[in-house]
Amino acid sequence: MREDNFTAKTVQTLYRRAGGHCSICDAPTFGPSGNEWKATNVGQAAHIAAAASGGPRYDEKMPSEERKSVRNGIWLCSNCHEDVDRNVDIYPVGKLKALKHEAEKKARERLGKPPSPPSQGSDQLSFMLDALAIQRIRQVKGQMKADDLSSLEEKASSYLHQLVDIQLAEDHYGPVVSRELIILLHEFVEICSNMPVSVAYVIDNFLHDAMEAHLPLWSKEEVDRASQVAAALIHSSRPLKERRLIIQRGYSFVKDLIKGIRSHFGSKDARLGFPNELILEEPRPRGRPRRGVALVESDCIDGDDEDMIDGEEDAERRYLDLMRRLTKTHDPKTEFTLEDQILKLGFEF
Structure with a gap:
């Protein structure tokens, strides 16, 4: 089965546009590893509409180029990616696009600004x-x-x-x-x-x-x-x-x-x-259990x-x-x- 996977450039673009944060829970997805020459990544480029037939939110009318484009992607941590694909009814296409828009807006507002200290806000x-x-x-x-x-x-x-x-x-x-x-x-x-x-x-x-x-x-x-x-x-x-x-x-x-x-x-x-x-x-x-029918505990009536x-x-x-x-x-x-x-x-x- 053909899958319209993202290119390495698309993955990098999605990560950068989200500021390296998950677009749902806002957790940072990159950080240092135990090796001083390497970094650890817990982020993933997720498809909004699935890459292949049978996947979550798959849209058969979507052209292949659109399916593997930045427009059909959202940057998530691995935990949120799992939840999004398992709970399609909670995360339909429209909601994921709205979450992506909000995450990119937040990333844009953060650019060049240090985080506010707790004393200046919650x-x-x-x-x-x-x-x-x-x-x-x-x-x-x-x-x-x-x-x-x-x-x-x-x-x-x-x-x-x-x-x-x-x-x-x-x-x-x-x-x-x-x-x-x-x-x-x-x-x-x-x-x-x-x-x-x-x-x-x-x-x-x-x-x-x-x-x-x-x-x-x-x-x-x-x-x-x-x-x-x-x-x-x-x-x-x-x-x-x-x-x-x-x-x-x-x-x-x-x-x-x-x-x-x-x-x-x-x-x-x-x-x-x-x-x-x-x-x-x-x-x-509730009714009473019929005579001769095997009972489960919850059917028993004292x-x-x-x-x-x-x-x-x-x-x-x-x-x-x-x-x-x-x-x-x-x-x-x-x-x-x-x-x-x-x-x-x-x-x-």
Whole structure:
């Protein structure tokens, strides 16, 4: 299969135009190695539209010369290059071009200027904290990939608790940290669907912090990714008593997300698509396992739960109906009434 690879000159041009920094996380990509005559490079020239058919964002209509030109390239560190090609829905062509434009603009503004000392501004501190946070998030990703899948649920709490001191609501963390964290959470819930309640609360806190800090900067892809994490909480397969605690975390986030999008972008914004689907969705009935069918742990119902199932499912439907109404109202008095009814059902909002 033919690949339209960049020439050495194109690679060098992309590196220079980005000022040697990654166009996403802004990390420097060149530095000294252990050998005093050599330098270390962790940067890569990435294709915006793939070099060959079957690659990420491949455009069959793009001419070969365009595909291997500077216009179709972006300078990235090796970690961001991997994320960009693995998460095509988060990094479509248009977004990568915008990131490239911003990175080159920043590189142009830096030319001939020394970095500002921390006492004159918080940019340098923010950059350092972002870089450290991203490094830790990627270390946790690496641990998840290296571990045996069968042991992930046992280690679920230890993974996320390594990151609890990354307080996204604090001003000095940039949107790139929120993006990295939500990608990690999405990968986490895909692997670990049977999470304990304590882990669901940590995930919910991360989602709310990311939304409060950076929602005005989120694209539709980022809203959808965060909503998919919330959907994993909503569709939890934990036993009945724990499940109530988990699904209300998911619905609470989706409700707040919908209100936030309407506030920042308007009631007809495309970002409302997937969150609206989730809040309109009926809760899935648990039902009882059929006689003679092999059971998994999450299907087992103890004696107390069996008597509660019908009433609990009615309560869940009533709760979801109240949450739908809560997302739509703008009247403080109505909000208070709905919230009071939700509390009386034994749920949170």
